[in-house]
Every structure is written in C-alpha cells, then in structure tokens.
Amino acid sequence: MAFCLGQGCQPLDSIIEPGPRVLGFAALADRVGAALGLAPEQRGTLENLLGTELLNLVVQNVVRLMHPLQAAVPALAKPKVNPLARAQARRGQNWVSSRFHQPAAMSPAHAVLLQLLDGSQDEAALRARVLQAFKAGTLSAQNNGAAITDETALQALAAQFTSQALTDFRNMGLLE
DSSP states (O other), X not given: OEEXXXXXXXXXXXTSOSSSOOOOHHHHHHHHHHHHTOOGGGHHHHHHHHHHHHHHHHHTTSSOOOOOOOXXXXXXSSOBBOHHHHHHHHTTOSEEEOTTSSEEEOOXXXXXXXXXXXXXXXXXXXXXXXXXXXXXXXXOOEETTEEOOOHHHHHHHHHHHHHHHHHXXXXXXXXX
C-alpha cells in the first residue's frame, strides 16, 4: 500500500514502523510530510488527504482509532496490569483485554504470572512467586518430558520465564 500526494508516492511501511503501535495524527502527518519532502505550506492539504485515507483504512479495518496511549511502556519497578485483565486470567480465559482494546492470547503459564501483576511486587518478588509455582506444580517445569527438580535449574527457569513474560506483556499492551 502506498500513500501518494501529487507526484510523490511512498510505501506506508517505510513511513510507519511495523507492529502494534499508537501514533497520533500530528506525528503521522509529520512522518508522511517528511517522507514526501513537502513544504510547510502544504501541511493543510496533506492533513486533509491523510485524514480521508485514514478513514478509508478504518472502514477496511486496517487501522484502529483509539484513545491516546503511551506508545511504549518503560520497564516498571513494580509491573501492573489492569484489574479486568487480571480477573480474566483468574477465570481461566485464554485471552485478556489489552490497552490497545484488543484481545491478547494468554497461555496458562502466562495467566499465572499475569494474576500477580497488581503493582505491589518487583521483578525479584515475581521470580520468587514463579519459582514457588514451579515447585508446587502449578506451573510445569520440564526438559525433554522429564520434570526439572534441581533448585538452580528451577531458579534459572523462573528468572528466564518471568523476564520474557514481562517483555511479552509489555509488547501486547498489557502493562499500565
């Protein structure tokens, strides 16, 4: 798909980064204007054309309109997920509601961790809780079908899982 104005055409994927991103209209107009090399006096024409094209893309379900959100969530000292998503995870749903107003797929292991993200625990405490879940059998720790029981291996697995899950939650738009 390309965006064209006058003689200049630019593929949209060269203007907008891939992945679920939130981009305000003014920032999008800035990127498109810069990519097409438009003069400042052409901004009004650009915004009119861009607005029309965006409405077409909304109707085609290519883009979604949403409330302004922070585009990227920084690492949090005490990660927190909204109460609705935590409740959905507690009920055993295989998806939860994201900040992007979209369902986010949830594995049973991720759901266990997600329920703990109420903003009261840092990553070290969360790792300890995941380790407890491995030891209690709430989460399965296996290597080639054999249960992992070694304390050092379980600690490493808990640390790796917690870190990766928090990154996944951030990318899915779950962290507040």
